[in-house]
Amino acid sequence: MPSNRPRGRRPGGANTRAEIVDAALRLFSTEGYDKVSLRQIAREADVDPALVHHYFENKAELFTLAVIAVPVEDPSEAVQRILEAPRDQLGERAVDVVMATFERPGAGQRFIALLRAAMNSGAPTNPLSEFLAREILAKVADAQGHPDAARRGQLAMMLFIGYVMARDIMAFPALVKQRRTEMVTQLGKAMQAFLVDPW
């Protein structure tokens, strides 16, 4: 719809916040999480970058509101809750906390829809995977002093992708039947290897 206003960045209005969220959703969906900046989102929403900062603390907060679209905890609080576990239980705690993200109403379906989109489109973006790998999992590895924390975060994330594929899409019988506490223990061992232990 063409605007009657003269060209130029709009001042903040009643709908500005919602328009920023919409612009963020468009960009995250097409470009992924890592590549998109707050400045680009401001440009997409046709607002001053300062307004984006006025409404949103940072990219992670805007992402959780725009894409996950359910109230999720601040990722830095998730990291904190993981790091409170004893060192030999960090892997299990990370599985517990990240899996809780998929268990929120609608979140699991949304994650699967994103995997399906990645499968079928040429653009292999899954902003939720990038978000969890960077803002939670890599930060846990970084807190252990690992110089390759980014890679460790991506390896840890691929474990969740495989688990969701095998259980929810491919219906591996032993995973469908598995109790959550067992799942947390068993994936936790692999998570410990990816995030905590030396190679």
Next chain:
Amino acid sequence: MPSNRPRGRRPGGANTRAEIVDAALRLFSTEGYDKVSLRQIAREADVDPALVHHYFENKAELFTLAVIAVPVEDPSEAVQRILEAPRDQLGERAVDVVMATFERPGAGQRFIALLRAAMNSGAPTNPLSEFLAREILAKVADAQGHPDAARRGQLAMMLFIGYVMARDIMAFPALVKQRRTEMVTQLGKAMQAFLVDPW
């Protein structure tokens, strides 16, 4: 094409072997690996079950010929090669041997096509995943005396599914750049947890 022969099971002919392979491909593609029996394949191919046994040692051999369609090693030899590794290196060896399956010409693309089909169809069958989980990975866990070897095989398989998704479909940068030897070491740690270590 209707046959001029009277109804009844056909004797073996020049094309019988190829027809059995075709019937197996149809059944594995629609039913998955685990549920299909040699008897069903004989019925689908309209031949006597003894003929299937005449041409093929077992279901695994028929599967590798029908579905993987490239000469792969006997899965029991793959298991043997894994089990020759020292106990603390079994995970790495399992990654090395199974990953070699995906590296054969055409096999990686075929695996991705099967994942995509599972994503998009209501029937979540990926016969290659079931095959590798049951005939190779679970057998390695079983050789360690684990009573839950079937589940461990499925957990191990989901690690490969996640890895292929994250690297080949979603292009996680750290995985795309990773050298094979590093990948074997790092996935090997998780594989060790799934196949070898106690929970």
